[in-house]
Amino acid sequence: xxxxxxxxxxxxxxxxxxxxxxxxxDDINDLPLxxxxxxxxxxxxxxxxxxxxxxxxxxxxxxxxRTSTIHxxxxxNIPLIERRLNETFNGLIYNDSIIEDDGLKLKAWxxxxxxxxxxxDTLFYTIPVKIWAEKRFDLGIxxxxxxxxxxxxxxxxxxxxxxxxxKLLTHTTILDYRWLSKPTIKILGMNMSISFLADQLIASYxxxxxxxxxxxxxxxxxxxxxxxxxxTSLQEPISTNASGYQIWIVASPENIYCTPLLGDxxxxxxxxxxxxxxxxxxxxxxxxxxxxTGLPPLKMYSNCIxxxxxxxxxxxxxxxxxSVAMDMLKGTTFGEGRHSISVDTIFFYGKKDKLxxxxxxxxxxxxxxxxxxxxxxxxxNVSIKVKDVDYKLDTRNVLAKIVNLFYKKKLKExxxxxxELPLRTEFEMIxxxxxNSIFDTEIFPDVxxxxxxxxxxxxxxQITPIGLKVSxxxxxxxxxxxx
Numbered sequence: 001x002x003x004x005x006x007x008x009x010x011x012x013x014x015x016x017x018x019x020x021x022x023x024x025x026d027d028i029n030d031l032p033l034x035x036x037x038x039x040x041x042x043x044x045x046x047x048x049x050x051x052x053x054x055x056x057x058x059x060x061x062x063x064x065x066r067t068s069t070i071h072x073x074x075x076x077n078i079p080l081i082e083r084r085l086n087e088t089f090n091g092l093i094y095n096d097s098i099i100e101d102d103g104l105k106l107k108a109w110x111x112x113x114x115x116x117x118x119x120x121d122t123l124f125y126t127i128p129v130k131i132w133a134e135k136r137f138d139l140g141i142x143x144x145x146x147x148x149x150x151x152x153x154x155x156x157x158x159x160x161x162x163x164x165x166x167k168l169l170t171h172t173t174i175l176d177y178r179w180l181s182k183p184t185i186k187i188l189g190m191n192m193s194i195s196f197l198a199d200q201l202i203a204s205y206x207x208x209x210x211x212x213x214x215x216x217x218x219x220x221x222x223x224x225x226x227x228x229x230x231x232t233s234l235q236e237p238i239s240t241n242a243s244g245y246q247i248w249i250v251a252s253p254e255n256i257y258c259t260p261l262l263g264d265x266x267x268x269x270x271x272x273x274x275x276x277x278x279x280x281x282x283x284x285x286x287x288x289x290x291x292x293t294g295l296p297p298l299k300m301y302s303n304c305i306x307x308x309x310x311x312x313x314x315x316x317x318x319x320x321x322x323s324v325a326m327d328m329l330k331g332t333t334f335g336e337g338r339h340s341i342s343v344d345t346i347f348f349y350g351k352k353d354k355l356x357x358x359x360x361x362x363x364x365x366x367x368x369x370x371x372x373x374x375x376x377x378x379x380x381n382v383s384i385k386v387k388d389v390d391y392k393l394d395t396r397n398v399l400a401k402i403v404n405l406f407y408k409k410k411l412k413e414x415x416x417x418x419x420e421l422p423l424r425t426e427f428e429m430i431x432x433x434x435x436n437s438i439f440d441t442e443i444f445p446d447v448x449x450x451x452x453x454x455x456x457x458x459x460x461x462q463i464t465p466i467g468l469k470v471s472x473x474x475x476x477x478x479x480x481x482x483x
Contacts, residue, residue: 118263
């Protein structure tokens, strides 16, 4: 009887052990970790009941394009202006052909080149003039008209300013004059000097001369028309090919300003400033302009820095991130021996301000495991990387404990040190766009624009349903020269 009882107790223990071993497979989370690892199983299947995926949820995306500031120092060669001025003002420069109103006909020709000098905000110049006049003399009973001939050099000064509505504000004054050949009048076949009379005529016509020069300057330099044309052209999409991509940049200018026009060392200098929104598009289709605006009033500032600060938005879609990460992790194993796993797939999505990294694995564990991370900009490598890679553990979940024990540290190290989304390509594309479409180009005859892009930074990274939205901040310099 005692022997039979012992056999029954032994059989009960064997059955109890078998039942407990079955429970390990059916309800794996109820056992301690060390008990699970002592069980010699080939693999563990993961489903949504064993490790729950983090919720996919996004903050509302608001993007207001940052205003870019572009400062363009301008240098204008005074000898070039002098040459252009002499080409424009040639031959007859003044003609008063009516004698009845004031008893004088007057014509003036530029017979030699004009000489220019610009100091501070004032233009100094000398105009050599050949004068022909016909003066009507009242003899009481009748009148007689007599011709007068002379050559003279007249020194002028003109101050130049700009109005808010883009008009040239000039004020011209005759400083001095010199007779190169004194004025004479022919009486009874003889040339008689009439310098005293000519001096009186110049004094009486001084204001008329000044006004005529101001009028001529405004007619020859229709500043408002030029700037309106430039403002409109700024709003047209610009296209170029860079690094094999069709790139479009669309500007929405908001404001324009400049510093006073100053002269020194044979140059006229000023700095033109433009504040604008900029959008960058990649693709064959012309994105079109935003709502076009008219030329705003001019603002004047005493000085401006000589840099450009450009803000643009670029996209890093999840498909790109999946591909980059898969290239990095493909064939990589984590863990040792029978506890090792391989990464078969990788995918990304968002959870508020966290970037979720989903890994499809096989080996000791078959299924998906999830890590959370924070994207950031690595200035040294000009790329987006991840930090604070972490596995959100549920202490009741034994599979989570296995992941934490065997794989978390190496996964964290691998992802934080090697995963990166390079922005250098985007930066190089923008630099190439600048070289091809903006820098080192002659925009008008004798007018060349040069520049460079020096630095790139990231102003903001936002996680969205389609990927990462990255606000780029690009700095550089521009210079426009008229030579």
